[in-house]
Amino acid sequence: MSADSRVHIALADSCSRLRWLARAQDYVALTRPRVLTLVLFTAPPAMVMGHDGWPSAAVVLGVILGAALIGAGCGALNASWERDRDRRMTRTEDRPLPAGRLSLREAVIFGCVISALGVAVLFATGGWLPAAIGVLTLAHYLLIYTIWLKPRTPQNIVIGGAAGAASPLIADAAIDGRLGLWGFVLFLIVFVWTPPHFWAIALYRKREYAAAGFPMLPNVLGDRATRRHMLRYAIGLMPIALLPWFGGELSAVYAWTTVIAGVGFIASIARSMRAESARWDRRVFRVSIFFLFAIFAEMLVELTLR
16 A cells, blocks of 8 residues: 555544544534533532432432433433524524534434433432433423423523422432432522523523524513512522521531622622623623532532531
């Protein structure tokens, strides 16, 4: 074989590997990896609070993997349904489906397969209850939120947020086959946190959501009313987030972490109400992420050390 032939074969192999890598990246993009971090981060504390220490590593990994696969399946199937609307938004127009890098059939099959795998992993790890919660999460996100609520009502994210908050319920149920108080409390923290977090995005992406035909709160009630709603939710979130301390499950360190992060969250919304600018709405979005990260990180550290 000549040197030129070997070069051509090497180049062909290299191009083939690059195409495979790009395709794999598109499949990963369907799962909304950044959203999945919420799933992975909020599940572990529910495996410990109200239980006798950490379960085995196999149970922890099984719960995280199962919940992550279901979250990824929700993302892929949501992207399949909203592909036409995604083409109208700058934020989403380069996703694999609207950009034409993956077909609808490929995305639907991928979403169904990983969702089924997630349910199977949860059943193998914790039995029928966490698997059933996983199935209900899929149904709620896809049928109630994606298909019914999101294109019809500005309250879509309020009701639809239950799907994104389900990981603590799945994790709690996987430990002993029942739902306890602290699984519900952690679910409630994420559930109440979700609307102001996503309304901040809706504020600075208002024109894009309007172009896509989604009746988000800023497009229906206006920016000022949306920020007032965000402030009410952020204030209401504080006593809920402090329940693990009130109930004696976590220490004063957690309480102070929650108060400081919560005051920062509330203050950022109050500042955005005065500024009335997209720049401050983006800052609220970032501060909301910091709030949730701070309190759940503190939970994990404290529970692990204990």
